[in-house]
Amino acid sequence: HGNDVLNRTSFHFQPHRNWINDPNAPMYYKGFYHMFYQHNNLAPKFSNIMIWGHSVSQDMVNWIQLEPAFVPTESYDRHSCWSGSATILPDGKPVILYTGLEEHKELDRRQVTVLAEPKDASDPLLREWVKPKNNPVMLPPHDVPHDCFRDPTTGWQGQDGVWRVLVGAKEINTERGMAVLYRSDDFVEWTKYPTPLLAKEHTGMWECPDFFPVAITGKEGVENSVNNASVKHVLKVSFGGHDCYVIGKYSSENEDFVADSEFTNTTSDLRYDHGTFYASKAFFDNVKNRRINFGWVVETDSEEDDFEKGWSGLLSLPREMWLDTSGKRLIQWPIEEINYLRTKQVSLDNTHLSGCSNLEISGITAAQADVEVTFDLPILEGNPQVLDSDQVDDAVLFDRGSSAGCVYGPFGLLALASSDLSEQTAIFFKIIRRGNGYSVIMGSDEKKSSLRDNTKKSAHGTVLDIDPRHEKISLRCLIDHSVIESYGAGGRNVITSRAYPKLAIGEAAKLYVFNDGTRGVTISSLDAWSMRNAEVNLNAL
Ligand code: DQQ
Structure with missing residues (x-):
């Protein structure tokens, strides 16, 4: 192997x-x-x-x-x-x-x-x-x-x-x-x-x-x-x-x-x-x-x-x-030393991502990557469906597949994805209306992370500590074969996921930006890098 x-x-x-x-x-x-x-x-x-x-x-x-x-x-x-x-x-x-x-x-x-x-x-x-x-x-x-x-x-x-x-x-x-x-x-x-x-x-x-x-x-x-x-x-x-x-x-x-x-x-x-x-x-x-x-x-x-x-x-x-x-x-x-592993880079800016769409980010080693993306939402106004989030349990909120009560989203990245998307780990945001304001849910959903059935697949998530009316929503994901560390809003909330893909390995692993919501969002910027191998305890003792 x-x-x-x-x-x-x-x-x-x-x-x-x-x-x-x-x-x-x-x-x-x-x-x-x-x-x-x-x-x-x-x-x-x-x-x-x-x-x-x-x-x-x-x-x-x-x-x-x-x-x-x-x-x-x-x-x-x-x-x-x-x-x-x-x-x-x-x-x-x-x-x-x-x-x-x-x-x-x-x-x-x-x-x-x-x-x-x-x-x-x-x-x-x-x-x-x-x-x-x-x-x-x-x-x-x-x-x-x-x-x-x-x-x-x-x-x-x-x-x-x-x-x-x-x-x-x-x-x-x-x-x-x-x-x-x-x-x-x-x-x-x-x-x-x-x-x-x-x-x-x-x-x-x-x-x-x-x-x-x-x-x-x-x-x-x-x-x-x-x-x-x-x-x-x-x-x-x-x-x-x-x-x-x-x-x-x-x-x-x-x-x-x-x-x-x-x-x-x-x-x-x-x-x-x-x-x-x-x-x-x-x-x-x-x-x-x-x-x-x-x-x-x-x-x-x-x-x-x-x-x-x-x-x-x-x-x-x-x-x-x-x-x-x-x-x-x-x-x-x-720590900044991690950035020294960055090598080949691809970038996007001001790209519209319409509702129900995916965009592949190609040209980097998606199984071993560092990705920074910022999303900008059109003005949050009108009277969208109000979700009383206290009545929705975490299993629904942190599930990429559920858009109950979403004003926007879920949208975000699909990491360690196979080309047919049968394998993918979704790191995403959902904007929900809560009381007089809006909340941003950040999730990392492992439910489809592997076709193997002997791995634990959880939907992790939290409320991201930002007000989406005043701030853009940023995400940094460090993807490393079987681990994804996701930093939301400049590191205000962090979620680490494990994934054990069977198909989405090596060169076959893909990275996408996705938007499952009905309304479009803007990718104000995206930078993705291939990461070099670090030399970690290579010596046998
Ligand atoms: N692991 C626990 C500690 C304990 C150690 C926490 C044993 O409480 O000292 O994971 O390996």
């Missing part, structure tokens, strides 16, 4: 082979970006002996795979080395906190926090790590089950110089998710703070918390310990299959985080991504002063397929993150 048949990506992060899940401890150190990851290096499936894979890069696009960083060697991590984070200490040395699954007589696979240090901090590749004697450094507290205590964050220092980290947890006998706060003077000895930094009923176990400051104005990232009037803080937690976040004000003096909204465990939570994306981790890149996030994108084909492919899982593209001018959400955008 060639890569195309097996749907392997060409510019997303994947280990050389076998299984990957969460990104762990991304950092920049002495000239290299480091990515660690939950890895089973023996088979393309999750196992009960998880280790930390390790790769390095100079641009976060091309990666070299090194020896695994952590494997079970001690009783406290005998059953796995689970997720964790890196912190660069004031002397410039990195340390890592990760989750050990302990060998324990009564409490099977108890989750503990393990501290690790580089064996030789002068090695920019950080190839070897040591687990000092005083491990583990944290044990599950009494009100937390022994198997619901994991994923320590990157540390930050309060104004008092004391270190803080969060650990994901759940309250015993309830579904109250918690971000448990620990404090330390030396990063070695940790004391639990009496109350969690945040907790919420009915959300279940909080996995992979992430907590960091964002500048109130501008796109620049800020280092984890920065806290003043010019920043707000973001708390992200992974639960219910999604990476959800709240924005608020943190005070180390009062040791509290006052969030502007609450987690609800419903679709109204702010999400990094409305598609297939989980357990993400952000870090501050001091080379370019930006905050960058990576998430895990799971396979949605069958385990049998994964064994045939020899791999399972990948990471999202590195996404730069900053606070929207509204202060109400984050903006995400692929």
Whole structure:
């Protein structure tokens, strides 16, 4: 089998082979970006002996795979080395906190926090790590089950110089998710703070918390310990299959985080991504002063397929993150280094797309492409059919095939499409009338993504945060064989989809702009590029 048949990506992060899940401890150190990851290096499936894979890069696009960083060697991590984070200490040395699954007589696979240090901090590749004697450094507290205590964050220092980290947890006998706060003077000895930094009923176990400051104005990232009037803080937690976040004000003096909204465990939570994306981790890149996030994108084909492919899982593209001018959400955008992979380009401008039509975008490698398109709608007026969207469920709203209540659309792109359109993933918009205004639905519909029947095909979607009366509707899709990352409205909403086409592979894959609506729309501009292959962990270990 060639890569195309097996749907392997060409510019997303994947280990050389076998299984990957969460990104762990991304950092920049002495000239290299480091990515660690939950890895089973023996088979393309999750196992009960998880280790930390390790790769390095100079641009976060091309990666070299090194020896695994952590494997079970001690009783406290005998059953796995689970997720964790890196912190660069004031002397410039990195340390890592990760989750050990302990060998324990009564409490099977108890989750503990393990501290690790580089064996030789002068090695920019950080190839070897040591687990000092005083491990583990944290044990599950009494009100937390022994198997619901994991994923320590990157540390930050309060104004008092004391270190803080969060650990994901759940309250015993309830579904109250918690971000448990620990404090330390030396990063070695940790004391639990009496109350969690945040907790919420009915959300279940909080996995992979992430907590960091964002500048109130501008796109620049800020280092984890920065806290003043010019920043707000973001708390992200992974639960219910999604990476959800709240924005608020943190005070180390009062040791509290006052969030502007609450987690609800419903679709109204702010999400990094409305598609297939989980357990993400952000870090501050001091080379370019930006905050960058990576998430895990799971396979949605069958385990049998994964064994045939020899791999399972990948990471999202590195996404730069900053606070929207509204202060109400984050903006995400692929780091600029991704653009260096762009090669052959085709463009369109001011092209009318009449109702019920398709337009093929030819001349690029549609299976491996970057596409930016902006749609302009004629004036929204008159008295079109009013849709009370509260009465329409998501399954209908996010389905390309349904135009119930649409003023315009659905219109958008058909990615990874076969020439007979029997295979296609539609990334689209629908304008619906709601109350006195209009809403834009953004969807990524995988229902026809593959003729194979053993793949999961979901219709993902969300309400795009724009007013279509005042703004054009823009979309950027990064298409990479079996993954499509779609950024709506300049990165205000993101949806990642998986697709495993059988026909729409290699040169046979096509790209279309489509309009299923009855009224025409204008493509004000479209630029599409073929993408080069990145060199991602090509070396076999
Ligand atoms: N994956 C890790 C855990 C984490 C979960 C295990 C999230 O540490 O909670 O591989 O995907």
